[in-house]
Amino acid sequence: MSVTEKDVQYIANLARLQLNDEEVRSFAGDMNKILGYMDQLNEVDTENVEPLEHVIDLESRLRKDEGKEPLSHEDALKNAPDADSDYFRVPKVIE
Template structure:
């Protein structure tokens, strides 16, 4: 399978890209090289290879599931640089 100039122009249009004719030719060449490499990979015999989730098999590193008390509402407001009644006050960002 190869990519035509029309295919590249169509994909560029879908991506809302403006491309020149020389860029279309370059992208066509690059995509055809990639597809050629993929065809080469498809020819590799992997019948005796076990499928992997990751290239390097590592045991999962899960954190300890420890219950803890959540921060009290009043305690959280005490730590705030600026609070108003039950709310955090933050500086205005958008004018």
């Protein structure tokens, strides 16, 4: 598959981009290079390769998800500069 200048103009129109003739030629060349790299990747034998979620194993770096007791209202509001019985008080920012 090859990307023509007409294809680039069509895509630019969809994206609401205004490209001059030089930019259209440049993008057509770039897109054809990308498609060439994709063809090169398609030649790689991946028949026996299992799909991965991550390139590296992250299982060992994450802690177990364990439920804990939530903070009480008193503890959560203890260091607040201004609070009432249940909420943080903040300065009014909307006039």
